[in-house]
Amino acid sequence: MGIMSRIHTGPRQWTDEDDSLPPDSWGRAPSVRRALPWGFVLVVALLVVGRFALAPHLASPALQTWATIFVAICVQALPFLVFGVALSAAITAFVPASFWTRALPRRPAAAVPVAGMAGAVLPGCECASVPVASGLMARGVTPAAALAFLLASPAINPIVLVATAVAFPGQPLMVAARFGASLVVAVLVGWLWLRFGRSDWLRIPSRPHGEGSKLAVFGDAMRHDLLHAGGFLIVGGLAAATLNVLVPREWLTAVAQVPWLAVLVMALLAVLLSICSEADAFVAASMTAFSPTAKLAFLVVGPMVDLKLIALQVGTFGRAFAARFVPLTFVLAVAVSALSGWLLL
Template sequence: MAAVAVGTESTTRRIGSMQVFVAVIIALALAGGTLRSLVRGTPDIATAATVFAGIFVQALPFLALGVMVSGAVAALVTPDRLARWLPRRPAAAILAAGVSGAALPGCECGSVPIARRLFGAGTVGAAALTFMLAAPAINPIVLVSTAVAFPGEPMMVLARCVASLMTALVMGGLWARFGRARWITRQVPKAHEHDGSRWTVFTEAARHDFLQASSYLVVGAAAAAAMHILVPSWVFEHLAGQLMLGIAVMALLAVILALCSEADAFVAASLSMLPLVPRLVFLVVGPAIDLKLFAMQVGMFGRAFAVRFAPITFLVATVVATGVGLLVVGNR
């Protein structure tokens, strides 16, 4: 009977995501020479590969940091416990979540799995989404990088912090008022239902989130690389004197390029032919929603959530950044 049970168990065992991940890595390593020759012989593919590698390499360390924090959240924090920690009033809970985003030195790739782990019903869900939008935009690393990229423009740092925080608070408030639990169609493992140690819960949750989030990061980075080579360089030359057109283009460019929030300030600073307001819009929209974030939100929350949350986030971030930019940095 024992032999039959073991045999049955072995025949029903399925290939897991980790085995698939290792197999893909081995296949890419074996095909490295062929791929390198293809890239060298085609300038457009070389450009796309450079963009893809830049986005992925920039984002991966912060994704790893984020999933480690999300694993700790799975082992130590539940949505019910978070609900007890948050202020009872929804507005105060959302504000607390937004301000606490300054404490996590990571980028948007890491904030998505953390927010998914913290997500719960009602006020907890709104607070988690507020944190997801605030953390990659107002943490000290991002603000310092913005100050370094824009020397002599301290108001750009202030404007970015204020506009990003306002965007997060507005989206948290909108979810608290209009959000529906049925839009969340992707589930994460209920780690607290297992009998394993906290270390086991931590490692399993971190592994799950890393494999899922990194796969969608690859999809988003590949889409951004493909779109990057389709934007001609002469576009910026026609935007210098057209503020509203420049805002629209820079908002769309932030979505397409999908840069890490720790690096986007240097890209915006290099576009010195544009006024400060369009460049501020670029810095606020990018960490809130871009191609890789949309792909990761689909993977973590589900398509029904992403197709509603992403367009509204884009609109709110663009409008808020434009208003704050005109008030703080002016039309220059």
């Protein structure tokens, strides 16, 4: 009796004394072909039942509002996310690593404010800043400088400042206060991270090093970042839309009468609403019940800390990073905007 005589399936033992090969079903799972028609019938039945059971709920005003906000956040942010991903991929493919060592000061403490000011020339929102900052770190830029750029870029670029001037006509101090407070927060966060940050808190994503031409490397890097960042943008948009529906409007009117509480509420509202920095000035201007200082807090906090941005940071740099970076940025943004509003507005 050979080794094949010890191989068996179920109660029947197949041996090498059989004059034929094992049947096709030997050692395999039962065929699922018979179950496929019944599975299709079940799916159709569930769709029919769901059509009548869920239709009244899908037509509710709250759900329609939720869907509108979610789609608006994603549609508003997606072009800038694509722009940021394309810019990050271009940095990976076409900009040599030695360029950043020449463009930024060698001393990290001096590189932080320079990187913050560089955000003034990049038209983009917070969704674009995350992949760009990730690309900068991967190319050897000091993380503190890249983080300063991440915070400053969506808040002080020309498009945002022009939008703020249009939303607040005849109030140039609002534009100046937004620019100054946002830049100060970005530089302070960068310096604090440089002083107290630890390398094991920050996960620097690896960049795909494709082979072939620079265009091929550009395409690989762009696909990698777009698929990675796009998923977390959707997660943040879902959370923001849900909280938009759950927060009662009556609460806002009541707290606007308390100055310190109004500043804090507007800061928290900026986190929850997750409005793109190119459009948040118009939303802030429409909240006439709140003071200029509270509106400034909304404009400073929003581009630096919001739900979709937190989701992008968690997915890109890790939870350990976000757990420390987000509270630090939020506290400094609220404090600096309140002080700037008291001095200028």
